[in-house]
Amino acid sequence: MELTAGISLTRLEIGLLERAKSRLGEAVLDPGQWSSLMEAICGAAATTGAALLQSDVRTPDVPMTPSVADLLRDYFDNNLHVGDIRAARGMPLILSGRSVVRDQDMFQSETVMLRDPLYATLTRFRFRWFSGISFQSGPAMWVMTLQRTIREGMFDDAELRALGSLSETLTEVATLSHAVGKQVLLGTLNAFELINEPAISVSSTGLVIGLNRAATDLFDADFRVRNSRLYMRDGKASQALERLLWERPRDSEIRLPSRGRVGNVIVAGRESKKPILIRVLPVHGAASTPFLGARAILVLRDLEAERRPPLEILSEVFSLTIAEARVASKIAAGSSPDEIADALHISRETVRNQIKAIFGKTGTHRQSELAALVARIQI
Template sequence: MSKVIDRLGEAAIDPAAWPAIMDDICRAVGASAAILLQSDVRTPDVPRTPSIDEALQLYFKHDWHLRDPRAAGFPQMMSGEIVTDHDMLTPEQIRSDPMYNEVLYPFGFQWFAGVGFWAESAAWALTLQRTGRVGSFEARDKRLLARLAPRLTETATLATAVGRVALTSMTNVLNQVQQPALVLNRRGMVLSTNAAADAGFDDDIRISNRRLMVRDKSALAKLDQLVA
């Protein structure tokens, strides 16, 4: 695990490093697969190890991400706890739950552990899966995973900052060729603009309370659709 922690800085610079690092985390704790999930945004392109790719496609195709009983453990994860199946569900609930039976068991997965961390204000979790043969995550596994949480927060926060610098650099380059550019986050909030964009704002197109406002109602509807 110490070697894995030392590698986390790679992901701050290159997000493509996450799957390989997650593979190393799996080996350190006897897991078979790992996924990175955000608390309020679930999309099929989430970072994961190749070992769970097929199961994850089924998970999103049939909207199990909206009905996953383990999501109830997110508040505990974000408070610093390492959460497992046993912290949220009884053995009978685990055996009978449709998501376990239709998504996890057919691919050999059974046991779960989640590590919460922050990327600035966004809540994320590293979720790990073990096979039934290996057995559930125990107290010693939780202690090992607890070492990861603060480093994951450091890495994700740094990665967010690095990404923002990269975006700002892009808008600055576009400014040199007099192309207006602005950066929106996933909620449509304006993160940054370049000087060419600032010079073009008027009553028809402007920024108000970090929102891009467009007077034309048809254009505004299209903008809202794009953000959505």
């Protein structure tokens, strides 16, 4: 069957598309909105699912609608992203000035199209027809992919023109998201600096996006940034971090699979010094925008350095017991209640009660407030 730009079985609704377009700015401060925003676009375009993919660096931690989650998991697990024929044939068209591409632009017939392994996978998930809306975030080219089922039919010319109107707005939103996210991430790294915690932000591919001065101060021949990536002489630690960053999270947390009880901590050994402990934290809020690419914040603890939390001072200043001061110090350093209970060999209920007492005595309500307060009396 020849692929032609005929009339599809379902039609795009302009009014609904304009409404969805007007809401795209919501994703600047809350990247978690992307899924629902794309669902609104899908509803307007009579399309089952959507996702955001970068043209040259495709990673599994991208925003997507739940309807294509299983498809994209298979797409990445089977390395279909490496030789994606849509990217190979579609990007030259986009670079030539097209704001939207579709199957008919890349294949002469449906028979030829279905011979490609990607389309065989799509068929298994009852998908077939595609259109991609191009947009930019700085020098990076992105595509919002819209995926229709076999029954929904291919995208026609009128629908393509309507979808093209999203390209400019998506570029504006992506550009602003990158700028806002970068400032928020910088503020987070500076907050760790205030409590003398070395911290590095990295992408899912291990690219270093930002770091604070405390992190730079502990670099040596075994642990440093090289070619914009974190280099560790300890190969096992490097592999553990790489696996953790690449794995697409099912929620907002990052968890390190382990038989032991180290939680989300990687131990990076060094040749002639004590190890560095790397605590892996998720990126939240505007800093988690896909256009910045920050996947995690690595909080570093150099076991070679002497760190003596001023427990007596904390106790005296805020009228805390020594036990409460010990918990307060760990909260300020970013430890979770469960981690504190494990580290101090006390029950979780005891930790929760002590945290309530600490917040009451210090007049704080959140971990970030307590961290900033403790930072002011560090000596």
